[in-house]
Amino acid sequence: MSSSDQPFFVKCPVCRHLVPWTAEQEFKPFCSERCRLIDLGEWVMEEKRIPGEPLEQENDDGDDPFFQ
Numbered sequence: 523m524s525s526s527d528q529p530f531f532v533k534c535p536v537c538r539h540l541v542p543w544t545a546e547q548e549f550k551p552f553c554s555e556r557c558r559l560i561d562l563g564e565w566v567m568e569e570k571r572i573p574g575e576p577l578e579q580e581n582d583d584g585d586d587p588f589f590q
């Protein structure tokens with residue numbers, strides 16, 4: 523038997539570093555905060571390509587049915 527405390531390892535999606543999947547590894551699956559921010563930045567850039575609707579509400583016309 524040779525398996526007990528071996529942590530599960532994942533690869534950092536940014537730099538391919540092996541990262542132990544432990545509670546102290548707060549940036550998992552990334553090896554560091556830096557890699558996480560890099561990946562997050564790329565993800566946000568891809569998100570921007572998806573057309574979205576502007577979230578604007580016209581709530582200022584004083585026509586509130588509950589206001590009676």
Ligand SMILES: [Zn+2]
Pocket residue numbers: 534535536537538539552553554557
């Ligand atoms: Zn990394």
